[in-house]
Amino acid sequence: MRLQPAVLLGAGLVLGLSVGALDLATAEDVSTAVAEQAAAEPDDALPLDDLRTFADVFGRIKDDYVEQVDDKALIESAIRGMLAGLDPHSSYLNGEEYRDLQVGTSGEFGGLGIEVGMEDGFVKVIAPIDDTPAQRAGLKAGDMIVRIDDKPVKGLSLSEAVKLMRGKPGTEIKLTIMRSTDEKPFEVRIERAIIQVASVKSRILEPGYGYLRLTHFQAHTTDDMLEAIDALKKQTEGNLKGLVLDLRNNPGGVLNGAVGVSDAFLTEGKIVYTEGRVKNSEMEFNAGPDDVLNGAPIVVLVNGGSASASEIVAGALQDHRRAIVMGTQTFGKGSVQTIVPIDDSRALKLTTARYYTPSGRSIQAQGITPDIKLEHGEFKPEANQNLVSVKEADLVRHLDEPEQPSETPAEEAADQPLAVEDFQLSEALNVLKGLTILGRADTN
Known part of the structure; x- marks a missing residue:
């Protein structure tokens, strides 16, 4: 089956932008599959009595409602009602909403x-x-x-x-x-x-340790991420010891981006697969042989705002034991939506499948459980100021050391410690250092 270029996975709606859709099939594909399924299930006959009731209600509203109602508006409301009764992610997209969805992957x-x-x-x-x-x-x-x-x-x-x-x-x-x-x-x-939206941000946390923040999964996220990793390698002169991949508050986006990001760090095996009633909704994505970090350790940061495509990445790296996942429970959006065009200006966003991590875990309503649970904390150095500690300099008749010039420029010394700036990130860096040390011990 042909994967469409605007494959989306998300948790809800970005303001002014509809997301949460996985474009698994064209309208013709879905219609054909539904027809085949209907033929295979002859007992599922149309509920004629209920359709008559619908027609009666439609006519009663047309004749008796206090104000005249447009036929098109009534039918559109009925369609919206049908989809709204299914799940939070299925919906009817009118012309404006469908245009928003089509341009949503541009990042603006x-x-x-x-x-x-x-x-x-x-x-x-x-x-x-x-x-x-x-x-x-x-x-x-x-x-x-x-x-x-x-x-x-x-x-x-x-x-x-x-x-x-x-x-x-x-x-x-x-x-x-x-x-x-x-x-x-x-x-x-x-x-x-x-x-x-700049979907990729990066910087060096400490010599040899990189930080990569993915804010959204867009069509160009994988390429942007690979460029950012190349830049980190140059900054570390080819000695990138480890990476913190920050997916906190990343609500999802393009499926291809999630698969590409996962594939960049994996050398084999499944990344994600989907299962649904319609045959065309069943897909499987597998990793290629290259690891852009050559096995260097990864810590993935997640929280309750990490949804859908973010959960695919975190779940894939966790199942393959390629990364340590830290933070809090993720959002738990594990359903797949297919965009089914009705005509040139309207479409349905219909939930057609669930997606699963390589080990077969369904994320729907469960989310990804971190390997190391770490709530969003706040580091307050002043809290320790009242603690009394005795040092050599406090002892009577201690030996004085000649004063040494400071090696840290004044402007750098005034910078906030990482633990104050971002406590979770600071802890992730500590874990990353530990993984690096263990890796070295294993090779000795």
């Missing part, structure tokens, strides 16, 4: 920069995207949006809520946020902007 769109879904009738922030208005405003994974510009979210569909949050770049929106049941709701004002 208008909005706030948050990945959202629906939970208990409210809009839930799955993950804020790096360097966007939403992240700068302090929104966090798990936040519940209860009001949009003072309009209650309860009763709105996800698409309707997203439309309210869209707007002209430069205009302001007010969101009422509930962070936990123990706290009072608070208001956040955010200025809309054109969101340009």
Whole structure:
């Protein structure tokens, strides 16, 4: 089966951008498969009585509703209702929503920069995207949006809520946020902007140890990541001892990106496979023979905002024992959506399969359990200032050492320690160093 170029995996909707879809087949493929299945299951006859009831209700609304309703609007609402009753990721895409989906993999769109879904009738922030208005405003994974510009979210569909949050770049929106049941709701004002997502960021943490942050899985993420790793190797003069792969708050994206990223670090075996009722929804992806790091250790950081494609990468590297996964339980989005075009301007996003890690684990509603659980902590050096410790310099008649010039420039000494900047990342680096030391011990 031919894999489409816009294969998407995601947890919900990026504001102004529909994601969460895996384009496994063309409309013709799916229609043919469904027809074959119907022929194989003759007992599944059309529910004629229920269809008559639908027609009766349609006619009653047309004749008796207090205001005249357009036939097209009624039918579209019925289609939306059918799909909304299935699962949170199946939906009907009108012309505007379908266009958003088609351009969504380019890495540029208008909005706030948050990945959202629906939970208990409210809009839930799955993950804020790096360097966007939403992240700068302090929104966090798990936040519940209860009001949009003072309009209650309860009763709105996800698409309707997203439309309210869209707007002209430069205009302001007010969101009422509930962070936990123990706290009072608070208001956040955010200025809309054109969101340009850089899916790959990298830097050297310490000599020999690289850091790679993937914010989204886009069509060019694998190539960008390989370029970033080459740059890290040059910075370390070919001595890249280990890598921290940061997938925190990465809500997913293009399936090809997830497969490519996993394949870059694996030399054989399955990466991910899917199973569903329709034959064309069954796929399997396998790794090639090359490892871009030549076996150097990897620590993968994840959290509750790591979803779908991120979980594919974390699960594949974990199952092959290629990386240590650290952080908190991931989101748990393990279903597959097929984009089925209705015509040139409309489509269905239909859940058609579940995906599985190489060992056969289903991530759906479970997520990836880290090898090392590590909550988001905060390192406070001042907390230790009141502790009394005795050093040689405190002893009576201690020998003084001639003063030595400082080897650390003043501006570097003033930098924040990594543990203060990002506690989880600091701990991941410590584990990475330990893996490197163990690797050296194994070779001696």
